[in-house]
Amino acid sequence: MERNKMPFIEPGDRTVFKMPKNYFKDFEATLEERLDTLEKEKVSSNGLLQVQTEAKKFKFSMETHRPILYMAAMFVLLLFSISLILNLSSDKTSSSLRLSAEIQTPSAATSVPTAEDYLINSIGTYGITEYYVESEYLK
Amino acid sequence: MEKIDEKELIQMFSDEDQRRKAFSILVKQYSESLYWQIRKMVLCHDDANDVLQNTFLKSWDNLSQFRGESKISTWLFRIAINETYTFLNKERQRNQSNFTDLEDVMIQNLQSDPWFSGDEVALKLQEAIMTLPDKQRLVFNMKYYNDMKYEDISEALGTSVGALKASYHYAVKKVEAFLSLEL
Numbered sequence A: 001m002e003r004n005k006m007p008f009i010e011p012g013d014r015t016v017f018k019m020p021k022n023y024f025k026d027f028e029a030t031l032e033e034r035l036d037t038l039e040k041e042k043v044s045s046n047g048l049l050q051v052q053t054e055a056k057k058f059k060f061s062m063e064t065h066r067p068i069l070y071m072a073a074m075f076v077l078l079l080f081s082i083s084l085i086l087n088l089s090s091d092k093t094s095s096s097l098r099l100s101a102e103i104q105t106p107s108a109a110t111s112v113p114t115a116e117d118y119l120i121n122s123i124g125t126y127g128i129t130e131y132y133v134e135s136e137y138l139k
Numbered sequence B: 001m002e003k004i005d006e007k008e009l010i011q012m013f014s015d016e017d018q019r020r021k022a023f024s025i026l027v028k029q030y031s032e033s034l035y036w037q038i039r040k041m042v043l044c045h046d047d048a049n050d051v052l053q054n055t056f057l058k059s060w061d062n063l064s065q066f067r068g069e070s071k072i073s074t075w076l077f078r079i080a081i082n083e084t085y086t087f088l089n090k091e092r093q094r095n096q097s098n099f100t101d102l103e104d105v106m107i108q109n110l111q112s113d114p115w116f117s118g119d120e121v122a123l124k125l126q127e128a129i130m131t132l133p134d135k136q137r138l139v140f141n142m143k144y145y146n147d148m149k150y151e152d153i154s155e156a157l158g159t160s161v162g163a164l165k166a167s168y169h170y171a172v173k174k175v176e177a178f179l180s181l182e183l
Helices: A023-104 A115-123 A128-138 B004-014 B021-043 B043-062 B072-097 B102-112 B120-130 B134-144 B150-157 B161-182
Strands: none
Touching: A023 B021, A023 B043, A115 B021, B004 B072, B004 B102, B021 B043, B021 B072, B072 B102, B072 B134, B072 B150, B102 B120, B102 B161, B120 B134, B120 B161, B134 B150, B134 B161, B150 B161
């Protein structure tokens, strides 16, 4: 056999390699401990993973429902605008109606102007002092 | 040790309540043989211990998926070999950045390893084996140290018997050539 050409170490000879006493017994215990730690870590990371999954789900549902949300927002905005326009126009009509009503039924104070009213109105843009100053100067 | 046949053990793997117990049995049954396979590849005891732990942790992760398509020993052996290759490749990369040869570093570490008691000749033999590529080294170790049958090596490595015979033949030639120069 080929291995007989190498007489240095017999086949299966493991004597050159040693290991600590009770190594395999200790190895089992060490492995059990490591496995426990890893399992605990896995459980805690699973909890974190669950939270992350929920967040992802929420994000996903937000993304899928985004067009609907936009449409709803637009609808609300539209309703608000319509109501605003309607309010404004109703204000305008009511004020114009009030104005026309005032024109049609003028009050007693405006219908019969006094001499004083006439004088004040005739001054126009002039100030009342300027009027007196001017009239005195002309004299 | 508790004697449980392979079928029963595989059934225990799929049962979540019994998985841990099955795993303990697995570690008891296979840790020694796997240790020696790994040790012959990485040489140093501490490294072998690390790789063996990683092997069992990986097997624990995949235990529920094991359906018994291959023997438990074969499955574990493949995981161990993959973990060994991963370890060696990482070490190789680490040493490349330091411009050192992994094989030289491993031999140096072996010399100072308190768990190696070989003389100069034994050390030279390890040096000669270290000149082989990883897979050829594995075949050489399985045949030379463990005296395994080619059929069993073939099943474990998924390589044909013919290829294994050729691989071992070339490995022996290389080792002999190295030793004839060095001794």
